[in-house]
Each structure stands twice: as C-alpha cells, then as structure tokens.
Amino acid sequence: MIITKAKPFPEILQSLQREETVFLVGCSECATVCKTGGEEEVKAMRERLEQEGKVVSGWVILDPGCNLLEARKEFRKHKEEVTHADSLLVMSCGGGVQIAQEASGKVVHPANNTLFLGTVKRFGQFRQYCSMCGECILDLTGGICPMTRCAKGLLNGPCGGANDGKCEVNPDNDCAWIKIYDRLKEIGRLDEFIASPVQLHDYSVNTKPTTLLLERNGPGMEDK
Amino acid sequence: MTALQQALSTGKFAVTAEVAPPKGVDTTEMMQNAKYLQGKVHAINITDQQSSVMRLGSLASCRLLKEAGFEPVFQLTTRDRNRIALQSDLLSAFTLGIENVLCLTGDHVILGDHPQAKPVFDLDSVSLLMAAKKLQEGLDLAGEKLEGAPTFHLGAVVTPGYEPMELQILKMERKVRGGAQFFQTQAVYDPEEFRTFMEGARELHVPVMLGVVLLKSAGMARFMNKNIAGVNVPAWIIKAMQETDDKVATSIKITARIIRETREMCQGVHLMTMGWERHVPAILQEAGINI
Numbered sequence: 001m002i003i004t005k006a007k008p009f010p011e012i013l014q015s016l017q018r019e020e021t022v023f024l025v026g027c028s029e030c031a032t033v034c035k036t037g038g039e040e041e042v043k044a045m046r047e048r049l050e051q052e053g054k055v056v057s058g059w060v061i062l063d064p065g066c067n068l069l070e071a072r073k074e075f076r077k078h079k080e081e082v083t084h085a086d087s088l089l090v091m092s093c094g095g096g097v098q099i100a101q102e103a104s105g106k107v108v109h110p111a112n113n114t115l116f117l118g119t120v121k122r123f124g125q126f127r128q129y130c131s132m133c134g135e136c137i138l139d140l141t142g143g144i145c146p147m148t149r150c151a152k153g154l155l156n157g158p159c160g161g162a163n164d165g166k167c168e169v170n171p172d173n174d175c176a177w178i179k180i181y182d183r184l185k186e187i188g189r190l191d192e193f194i195a196s197p198v199q200l201h202d203y204s205v206n207t208k209p210t211t212l213l214l215e216r217n218g219p220g221m222e223d224k
Numbered sequence: 225m226t227a228l229q230q231a232l233s234t235g236k237f238a239v240t241a242e243v244a245p246p247k248g249v250d251t252t253e254m255m256q257n258a259k260y261l262q263g264k265v266h267a268i269n270i271t272d273q274q275s276s277v278m279r280l281g282s283l284a285s286c287r288l289l290k291e292a293g294f295e296p297v298f299q300l301t302t303r304d305r306n307r308i309a310l311q312s313d314l315l316s317a318f319t320l321g322i323e324n325v326l327c328l329t330g331d332h333v334i335l336g337d338h339p340q341a342k343p344v345f346d347l348d349s350v351s352l353l354m355a356a357k358k359l360q361e362g363l364d365l366a367g368e369k370l371e372g373a374p375t376f377h378l379g380a381v382v383t384p385g386y387e388p389m390e391l392q393i394l395k396m397e398r399k400v401r402g403g404a405q406f407f408q409t410q411a412v413y414d415p416e417e418f419r420t421f422m423e424g425a426r427e428l429h430v431p432v433m434l435g436v437v438l439l440k441s442a443g444m445a446r447f448m449n450k451n452i453a454g455v456n457v458p459a460w461i462i463k464a465m466q467e468t469d470d471k472v473a474t475s476i477k478i479t480a481r482i483i484r485e486t487r488e489m490c491q492g493v494h495l496m497t498m499g500w501e502r503h504v505p506a507i508l509q510e511a512g513i514n515i
Contacts, residue, residue, distance in 0.1 A: 151332050152303075152343065156350035156402075157395030159329055160383030160410055163453040169332045181391045194394060198354045198402055200347070200365075 001030040002093040003118035003126045004037070007111060012089065013052060015109045019086035021055040023078070025100050027065030027092035033120070036112045037065065037091030045091065045111065057081040065096030071103035082106065134206030140196055142183035147201065149176035155199035226324050227295045228267040229377040231492070231515070232406055232431040238492030239515050240297060240408065240433065241504050242269040243289075245280035251288060254280075257501035258294055264505050266515055267324055269297040269408070269494070273304065276336020283313060287320045297379065298322045301330025306346040307355060307365055314356050318374030326379040326408065327352040327399075350395075350402040353378055357403030380404035382432070383454035384412050384421035393424045400428050408494040409435040411448070413457045413478075415485040422489045433492035436482055438500045438507075439475050442466040476503055480510035487511075 016022060024042050031037025039061055046056045058081030060074050075082050082088070087107040090097040094114040101108040118126035131148040137155070138145060147153045151169035158177030161168035165178050184190040231238040241264075243257050258268055268289060272282040286296035298317050302310065317325060329349045333341045347355065355365050362373040380399040386392035396407065407425075412418045412434055425432060437455075439445050442465040445457040461478055468474035483493050493513070495504055508514070 151334075152329060152345045152348070154329060154345070154348045156348055156398050158386075158391060160381070160386055160392065161331075161453045162386070164387075168453055169334055178388070178391065181388065181394075190394075194397070198350050198398070200351045200354075203346070 001033060001118055001120070001126075002095070003115045003128075004031055004034050004093050004112040005115055006036045006041075006091075007113055009048060012109070012111055013049075016049075016054065016087065016089065019054075019107075021057050021085045022049060023057050023082050023085035023088050023106075024059035025065065025071075025088055025090045025092065025096070026059065026061040027063075027096050028061050029064035029066075031065060031092040031096070031112065032061075034126070035124070037061075037096075042091055045089070049089075057085045062092070062096070062100075065090070065092035066099055068099050068103055071099050075104050132206070133201060134210075135202055137199065140193055140199075141180045142187060142189065144176060144180045144183060146176050146180060149173070149179075153201075155201060226267065226377045228297065228324050229405070231266045235491075236515070237487065237513060238431070238433060239265045239495070239508065239513060240267045240269055240492070241265050241495040241497055241501060242271060243285075243497075243501060244271045244274055244499075245282065245285040247277065247279045249280065251280070251285070254285060255288065255292060257497075257499070258289055258292065260501040261504055262294070264508055264515065265495075266492075267295040267297045269299055269326060272299040272301045272328070272330065273336070274331075276303065276331045276333045276338070278336070278338055283317060283320070283322070286317070286322045290321050295324065296322055297324040297326050299326045299328060300352065301328045302345055302347045302349065302352050303330030303333060304341075304344055306344055307351075310347060310352060311355055311359060311364055314359055314376070315370075315374060318376070323375060324377045324379065325356060326381065327356065327404070328381055349380055350398045353380060353399055353402030353404050377405055378403050379406045379408060381410065381435075382407050382425070383410040384418050385410065385414075385454035385456050387454075389421060389424055393428075396425060397428055400430050404430065406431045406433065406491075408433045411435050411437040411452070411455050411496065412486070413455070413461055413482060415482065415489075417456060418486050419489055431491035433494045434483070434486050434490045435494045435496060436479055437496040438479055438498055438503065439465055440498065440500070441471060472500075472503060475500075476506050476510055479507045483507070483511040483513065487513075 026037040026042040042059050049056055058078055060078055062070055088100050089109050089111050090100045091111040097108050097110045116128040117130050119129045133147050162175035167173040167175050184193055241261050270282045270285045282299050286298045289296045327349050333343045356376050356378055359374055362370050382396045442462050445462045448455045449457050464474055
C-alpha cells in the first residue's frame with residue numbers, strides 16, 4: 001500500500017490562505033489505513049478548518065482515491081458542494097490528489113506527503129520492502145530486496161559499513177545483505193548468487209511516467 | 225604500467241598514502257602534504273568527496289599531483305554520478321595520464337555535509353569495476369565501441385574486520401571478477417584479525433595492501449571502535465595513546481609496529497594519514513620500509 005504522512009496543519013492552512021470554502025476528499029484504502037485520509041481524519045480536518053474560519057462545503061471518501069472513474073462518479077453526486085468550493089483539500093496519496101484534480105477540474109491541495117510503497121508489519125507499522133524498480137531480482141536474493149532494503153541499493157553484495165548486522169545509514173535497520181546472506185545459506189542457494197553475473201539495474205524498464213495497458217485477450221500480464 | 229602496478233607485480237612491498245583535496249580551491253596544503261610523501265610512497269590516493277563532504281574533485285587533484293611529479297590513485301565513487309558520468313570520468317582520467325583507479329561505492333550522502341542531495345548509486349563498486357574493465361576492452365557498458373581504449377590499474381577496497389567475514393570475501397571475489405587488480409583495506413590494528421582475513425582471501429590471488437589510519441589520540445581510537453564498522457583498535461593501543469606524553473611519537477611507533485607485524489602477510493601498506501602526511505617518512509623508517 002501507499003504510505004502517506006499528514007502535512008503539518010499550519011502548512012495546510014497556508015496553502016488555503018487565499019480560499020474560503022473547501023471540499024474535503026479522503027480515500028477508503030491506503031490513506032484510511034495510514035490514518036491520513038479516512039473518515040475519522042476527514043471529519044477532524046473539517047472541524048479544525050472550521051475553527052480557523054474556513055467553510056467546508058462537504059466531504060467524500062473515494063473508494064479508492066486513485067480511481068478516476070470513481071472520483072468522477074462521486075464528484076457528480078456531490079456536484080453542488082464541489083462546485084461551491086474554492087478548492088479541494090485531498091487527504092490521500094499524490095496519485096489521489098492528481099485524480100481529484102483531473103476528475104473535478106478544481107484547484108487541489110495535498111494534505112499529505114507520500115512516502116513509499118509499504119508493507120504492514122502490524123497496525124500502524126509500515127516498512128518499505130519494494131521500490132517498484134520494474135526488474136525483480138528477489139529470486140536471486142532469497143526473497144529480500146537489496147534494491148530497497150539496502151540504503152545504497154547495492155546489487156552485488158554488502159558495503160563494509162554494517163555494525164552488528166545493522167545499517168550504518170540508519171542503525172534501526174538490519175543490513176539487507178547480511179539478511180540475504182543468512183537466508184541464501186539457509187535455503188542452500190548461496191552458490192547460485194556467487195555464480196550469478198555482475199548485477200546492473202536497467203532503469204530504462206521504468207522510465208517515468210510509466211503507463212500499463214492490460215490486453216483484452218490473453219493473460220495480459222506478460223511482455224510480448 | 226604504473227609504479228604501483230610495477231611494485232605489486234614484481235613482489236615489492238608497495239606503499240601508498242592518502243591526501244584529501246581541500247574544501248575550496250586553495251591547493252597549497254594538499255600539495256605540501258603530497259611533498260612530505262615524495263620518494264616515500266609508490267602512489268598517492270586522492271579521496272573522492274570523502275565521507276560525502278563536498279570538496280575539490282579527485283580527478284582535478286590527481287592531475288595537479290601528476291603535474292608535480294607524483295603518481296596518483298584516482299578514487300572514484302558511485303555515489304554522485306551515474307554510469308554515463310562515471311565512464312566519461314574514467315576516459316578523462318586516462319587522457320590526463322591517470323591510470324590507477326580505486327573503485328568505491330562511497331558513503332551515503334546522508335552521512336555528509338549535503339544530506340539533502342540525491343544519492344545516485346546507479347552503479348556499485350562491482351559494476352564500476354566491470355565498466356572500467358570493459359572500457360579497456362574498447363567497449364562501454366552499452367556495448368558501443370570506443371575510439372581508442374584506455375588502460376587502467378584497477379583497485380578496490382575490503383574490510384578485513386567485517387562480520388561475517390565470508391560475506392566480505394564473497395563481495396571481494398565479485399570485485400576481482402569485476403576487474404579489481406589490487407585491494408586496499410579498511411583500517412586494521414590487530415595483526416591476528418588480519419591474518420585470519422588473509423587466509424580467507426588467499427584463494428583470490430590478488431595483492432592486498434593493509435590499510436592503517438594514523439591514530440591521533442585515544443579518543444579517536446575509541447570513536448572509531450564505536451562508529452566505524454569493521455575497525456577494532458585493541459585495548460593496548462588505546463592505553464598507549466592515553467598514557468603517552470608524545471602522541472605523535474607513540475602513533476608513529478604503533479603504526480610502524482602494525483606494519484612490521486603484518487608485512488609478511490600482505491603485499492603492501494596504505495596509510496590513511498588524516499592530515500599527518502608529514503609523519504609518514506618517520507613511520508616507514510621505523511617500520512624498515514624503503515621503496
């Protein structure tokens with residue numbers, strides 16, 4: 001899921017300084033789990049903005065916030081409130097903010113900063129395991145991603161900087177390569193890594209902005 | 225063939241030391257530090273934005289040293305440049321008469337003085353070595369042909385005190401496969417730890433130069449033990465630095481002793497001087513090393 005963090009309220013207020021009436025947009029998926037754009041946070045935002053003298057014309061929780069058709073449909077349902085608003089304050093990821101803009105044609109403001117593609121360890125604890133590089137090498141690295149979980153994204157083994165198995169860049173993190181090494185030994189696949197050619201990431205496979213079109217016939221998942 | 229390559233390939237005990245470019249354009253001190261090493265070392269390493277602190281470039285500094293009659297080792301990290309810039313700098317180095325290249329990944333930018341900078345790491349030390357090796361074969365990483373191929377003497381680094389050691393040797397082996405022709409190590413203070421490492425590295429048949437950082441105080445030793453991975457300064461050294469009235473003399477004695485005790489295990493020594501280049505001649509004399 002996409003991990004977001006709420007912007008400081010003064011920054012949000014600053015972005016709304018030239019406007020009076022705001023329509024709030026939340027998201028039922030990632031932003032709800034991150035507690036940055038679920039119903040609870042949207043309602044709290046409405047209250048805080050009203051305390052600051054803003055008019056909140058209405059609010060909606062898109063299901064999910066990153067779906068253009070869903071956004072269009074919901075904005076039609078709330079047409080009057082959306083039209084009446086000077087702008088939309090969007091409490092989702094950056095994708096959702098842009099979808100809200102495309103679907104409404106209104107001025108939009110992000111309420112969150114979008115951080116990473118996260119896994120959920122337990123409620124409220126997110127970790128970055130995948131950086132969506134477009135060229136998955138997890139088969140070679142024992143199911144642990146060095147591209148993401150090594151601070152330098154080293155693909156050919158560790159740097160010399162691990163201290164007691166912890167990363168020198170952030171000692172809260174385990175050294176990904178020590179984890180990979182332990183795992184490959186455990187499953188008897190260290191030799192395969194040793195024999196593998198020098199690893200070099202191909203950034204051209206994922207040139208921004210990327211689009212993907214599933215094919216109507218056939219599996220649609222594989223490159224032709 | 226470079227003087228360093230000549231020394232390593234003929235079985236001479238090779239000596240290198242490190243000089244850091246200034247933060248700014250006043251190169252007086254850098255050149256003075258190099259002069260202390262004249263006739264004492266085979267080559268001088270020039271660091272590349274060491275510890276991710278922005279400084280005068282390694283390539284320009286190497287050329288200045290070369291013009292002054294020294295043999296430089298161009299340290300090149302993958303932290304700040306993508307593969308296009310790295311390969312281009314390798315070609316530039318050769319055309320400027322610089323052939324010793326030490327290929328490193330480099331520290332993370334977050335540890336330096338521009339923590340907001342974009343960390344590049346398009347290549348790592350292994351793929352950088354591979355790129356340099358391919359350039360020598362007349363091809364770039366994209367497989368395109370070069371008009372005139374460079375020649376290099378390629379080095380890499382290794383941390384003997386790393387745990388687990390097998391993993392560090394595994395990375396070292398990948399560097400050799402990538403193209404590394406010699407290694408300079410992270411600082412070593414414990415000859416026995418180094419012996420164990422060299423036994424592990426023996427199968428790779430590649431020259432290893434023991435790295436030593438000149439200790440300036442007991443506090444510095446304790447700081448390194450705490451903060452620098454793979455560096456283990458033994459208690460007796462810390463005690464000696466603590467109790468001495470003459471830190472310079474004691475540091476020289478300790479460094480010379482480490483060199484003497486490890487000399488038979490490796491092919492050379494790399495002195496990381498941290499501004500104490502002027503004491504290198506005394507260390508080498510005390511260690512009985514003459515190039």
